[in-house]
Each structure stands twice: as C-alpha cells, then as structure tokens.
Amino acid sequence: MKILIVEDQRKLGQFLKQALNERAYTATWVASCAEAREALCATSYDVIVLDLGLPDGDGLDLLREWRRAGFNEPVLILSARDAVEDRVSGLDVGADDYLPKPFSLEELLARMRSLLRRQSAVKETILQHQGVKLDLLSRTVHLNGQPIDLTSREFALLEIFLQNPGRILTRTLISEKIWESHYDVDTNLLDVYMSRLRAKFEGPLGKPLFKTVRGVGYQLI
Structure with missing residues (x-):
C-alpha cells in the first residue's frame, strides 16, 4: 500500500515515513503543497495523510483543489487545529477522516486501515x-x-x-x-x-x- 505524507515538520514527517515503512507500507514524505501536487500527479496513492499548516499554502485549499480535479484518494487530515469547526470544515471540503495533534501512532494506523478497508469495499466491479x-x-x-x-x-x-x-x-x-x-x-x-x-x-x-x-x-x- 502506497501512502503519501504531507507534513512540514521534518522530525514528524521522517518519523511517520519510517513507522509506516516498518509496517510494510510504501511511504512517501513531502513537506509542501507544491511537492504534494507533484507527487500526486506522478503516481497514485492508497491513502494521503495531510497536514493543514503548510509553508506555501493551506492544506484545506490543496484538498479542495484535488477534489475539484477529480482526485478521489482517501485523505486523512492530521492537524494541530482541533476545534470542532476545523474538523467540520475539513470533512466538508472532502477529507475522509480527521485526527488532531498530538496523536497516537496506533490510532493513526487504525484509522488508515479503516480507510483502506472502506476503499476496498466500495470498489465497483x-x-x-x-x-x-x-x-x-x-x-x-x-x-x-x-x-x-x-x-x-x-x-x-x-x-x-x-x-x-x-x-x-x-x-x-x-x-x-x-x-x-x-x-x-x-x-x-x-x-x-x-x-x-x-x-x-x-x-x-x-x-x-x-x-x-x-x-x-x-x-x-
């Protein structure tokens, strides 16, 4: 399974990439909106883990752009914005799940597995x-x-x-x-x-x- 991590914090991005790779996922880490656009145009991913506070733009705008362009990959927002209205905004824009920081790695993995199961279940024949x-x-x-x-x-x-x-x-x-x-x-x-x-x-x-x-x-x- 291919996972795209969009996270501007270097230590967290590297940690997530290593943790996912150790669990047999193929993880790619990028740190900006521009790098995320390039990565998603180059290949497809099974799940995208998306931070909102990126150095060259807002993750919500990036997600909105993806959905309008027809990208339907499952997106899990991982953000320090933990207010209810932030979660509602993220889900309304097109996120499939929302996990506030700080977070448990095991919960993140569980939520990713749930998205992957859901994605497999809805694939049309x-x-x-x-x-x-x-x-x-x-x-x-x-x-x-x-x-x-x-x-x-x-x-x-x-x-x-x-x-x-x-x-x-x-x-x-x-x-x-x-x-x-x-x-x-x-x-x-x-x-x-x-x-x-x-x-x-x-x-x-x-x-x-x-x-x-x-x-x-x-x-x-």
Whole structure:
C-alpha cells in the first residue's frame, strides 16, 4: 500500500515515513503543497495523510483543489487545529477522516486501515462511462451494448481511465500501472495503445472519448 505524507515538520514527517515503512507500507514524505501536487500527479496513492499548516499554502485549499480535479484518494487530515469547526470544515471540503495533534501512532494506523478497508469495499466491479461498460469480474467490455474485443493490456489501460474519469493521467502514471515499471515514456508505445483504444471506441461513438494533454498525458472526457 502506497501512502503519501504531507507534513512540514521534518522530525514528524521522517518519523511517520519510517513507522509506516516498518509496517510494510510504501511511504512517501513531502513537506509542501507544491511537492504534494507533484507527487500526486506522478503516481497514485492508497491513502494521503495531510497536514493543514503548510509553508506555501493551506492544506484545506490543496484538498479542495484535488477534489475539484477529480482526485478521489482517501485523505486523512492530521492537524494541530482541533476545534470542532476545523474538523467540520475539513470533512466538508472532502477529507475522509480527521485526527488532531498530538496523536497516537496506533490510532493513526487504525484509522488508515479503516480507510483502506472502506476503499476496498466500495470498489465497483462494473465501470461505466459514455456508453462504455467494463466488467472487472467477467473481464468483458461493451460499447452501447455491443461487445468490444480488447487485449489484456488494452483492457488494463481502459480500466485506469474508467477509474479516473475527467482526471488528467500522466504518461508516467499510466506506464507504471500498465508495465509495472518506470517505462521509457519517450517511446511511442503508449501512443500506439491509445490509438488502438480510440479506433475501437471513438469511431463507433462518433465523438472523442480521450483527450491528449500535450507534454503531460491523457484524459477520459
């Protein structure tokens, strides 16, 4: 499980990263809004632990920005702001949980496990968008009720987009998911697979389904 820690206090950030790594999580620690944006654009995370008082902005504004952009990762706010109104504001903006400082590490871990269980429980087995229907259990795809034949890699690529409709996915993120490594994104292999998906879906639909974001990646529209 990949965890992103957004915390400007160096000692606390390093402590959380080490504690999570020792418990078999893959933890990344960043100390600012800018670093958090970059980290989340580069790859996806299973849970984000977010401090609010960051040196280059407010964590609530950052969270609001993420939700508007379509990022749906579970977020646990970890903040010294412990007033009831602060907790309400955080949850209203889009946080999934709120833990005030000072805190117990074991409680933090328990709350993270709860978010992970909740995330696993709500994962849909059927993904749909613009007439496209993908069944994760039967591994089938239909377009407006008609079956579409996809290779295993095309299926995996389409699944990523259907799980993130409207979200701009970077070439690096897509390549990590499909090829399970930092694939050389300068090659045209990803573009070849995108062309195949477009041919199979956009032609019958008669309208664009994917948008190319130059220099960044692709978006399901």
